[in-house]
Amino acid sequence: MTVFGVALLAVCTLIGVFIGDLFGVALHVKANVGGVGIAMMLLIAARVWLTRHGGLPPGIKLGVEFWATMYIPIVVAMAAQQNVVAAVRGGPIVVIAAVATVALCFAAVALIGRLGRDRKHEAEVEGELERGGKVIAGAFQPGDPEHPTATPKEV
Amino acid sequence: MLHMIEHVFIEQSLVAAFGVVGAVMWLSLAMSRRFTAGRVHGSAIAIVFGLALAYAGGLMTGGQKGLADVPVFAGIGLMGGAMLRDFAIVATAFEVDVVEARKAGLLGVLSLGLGTILPFIVGVLVALAFGYHDAVSVTTIGAGAITYIVGPVTGAALGADSTVMALSIATGVLKAVIVMVGTPLVARMIGLDNPRSAMAFGGLMGTVSGVAGGLAATDPKLVPYGALTATFHTGIGCLVGPSIFYLAMRALMG
Numbered sequence: 001m002t003v004f005g006v007a008l009l010a011v012c013t014l015i016g017v018f019i020g021d022l023f024g025v026a027l028h029v030k031a032n033v034g035g036v037g038i039a040m041m042l043l044i045a046a047r048v049w050l051t052r053h054g055g056l057p058p059g060i061k062l063g064v065e066f067w068a069t070m071y072i073p074i075v076v077a078m079a080a081q082q083n084v085v086a087a088v089r090g091g092p093i094v095v096i097a098a099v100a101t102v103a104l105c106f107a108a109v110a111l112i113g114r115l116g117r118d119r120k121h122e123a124e125v126e127g128e129l130e131r132g133g134k135v136i137a138g139a140f141q142p143g144d145p146e147h148p149t150a151t152p153k154e155v
Numbered sequence: 156m157l158h159m160i161e162h163v164f165i166e167q168s169l170v171a172a173f174g175v176v177g178a179v180m181w182l183s184l185a186m187s188r189r190f191t192a193g194r195v196h197g198s199a200i201a202i203v204f205g206l207a208l209a210y211a212g213g214l215m216t217g218g219q220k221g222l223a224d225v226p227v228f229a230g231i232g233l234m235g236g237a238m239l240r241d242f243a244i245v246a247t248a249f250e251v252d253v254v255e256a257r258k259a260g261l262l263g264v265l266s267l268g269l270g271t272i273l274p275f276i277v278g279v280l281v282a283l284a285f286g287y288h289d290a291v292s293v294t295t296i297g298a299g300a301i302t303y304i305v306g307p308v309t310g311a312a313l314g315a316d317s318t319v320m321a322l323s324i325a326t327g328v329l330k331a332v333i334v335m336v337g338t339p340l341v342a343r344m345i346g347l348d349n350p351r352s353a354m355a356f357g358g359l360m361g362t363v364s365g366v367a368g369g370l371a372a373t374d375p376k377l378v379p380y381g382a383l384t385a386t387f388h389t390g391i392g393c394l395v396g397p398s399i400f401y402l403a404m405r406a407l408m409g
Contacts, residue, residue, distance in 0.1 A: 033390030040248035067246035077235025079205030085213030090325035113352030132250025133376025
């Protein structure tokens with residue numbers, strides 16, 4: 001059933017955010033520390049577990065992937081509620097600090113993003129990556145290549 | 156008549172938001188195909204549209220939540236709010252290649268460290284150049300350059316002045332906006348085309364909204380990798396901002 005996928009996603013998110021809150025309390029931080037990242041790892045673990053124990057039921061897959069396909073529209077809605085007026089009107093100190101920060105960090109991505117690439121592995125998973133990209137872009141069509149992990153594989 | 160339509164939009168706010176965002180997406184995809192032959196991603200155009208609507212909404216209402224402050228578009232606030240945004244980000248993890256993500260783990264940690272320190276140094280230097288010389292203000296502005304959440308959290312913890320807090324938040328928001336719009340433009344130049352560089356990107360850029368928007372506009376397949384590291388960034392920033400960074404500034408400036 002589709003709702004099982006949505007519920008799995010919800011449970012992973014809730015547990016992850018809860019653990020993130022616990023980290024925050026433990027570290028005396030007034031913020032959630034990595035809750036969403038932990039939730040993502042839980043969901044990846046759930047996927048791996050399910051694939052090893054008899055494959056991914058189509059309902060669960062649909063329930064999770066529907067929300068992945070809604071990602072870009074949600075991001076557009078997120079963009080539409082940013083405080084753009086304040087950002088634009090911040091004056092020179094804001095503009096200089098933001099532009100310099102982003103430029104420096106882009107340069108750092110160019111430098112360290114190339115460290116230790118494994119092109120052989122990248123080529124092996126190219127198909128899976130493309131499939132994931134199509135799902136998130138909301139452009140996945142029935143008949144496109146299926147999830148390679150639908151058949152159990154060693155990880 | 157108009158009043159009744161307005162009433163429906165307000166009562167069915169989330170449903171109305173789905174319709175509005177769907178229309179924006181449709182228009183953006185059509186523009187991408189028609190005017191750029193698909194070279195500029197439809198999602199990139201849609202995000203710029205979203206930001207423009209946020210600007211218009213902010214001007215109209217004088218509020219802080221862009222289009223979501225206009226009553227008939229209030230549903231945008233729920234649809235694009237932190238709850239559903241994080242829910243959708245987690246869902247993209249379903250498409251992650253485990254081996255690739257694990258291999259890039261160390262790179263992710265390195266980029267998170269750099270992504271916290273570099274923006275802070277830039278923010279501090281700019282604050283100093285503009286005549287701020289007390290440790291609290293300088294730290295708060297530096298923290299704002301990390302993300303727009305780290306800024307106010309740090310400022311509140313240190314008891315910063317409200318104008319400094321406003322500058323700090325504005326710096327973080329502008330950073331997010333620049334990342335959303337700028338990433339697709341520089342992606343090729345900085346080698347942002349594979350999961351590893353996406354993880355480095357997430358950690359270095361940090362700001363979840365910036366990374367989420369920037370990667371969506373560049374290449375959707377990179378989204379989960381960038382999100383995986385970026386979601387740790389704000390927490391780490393809030394951890395070191397009011398503590399280590401503030402103590403370092405106080406030690407440096409006496």
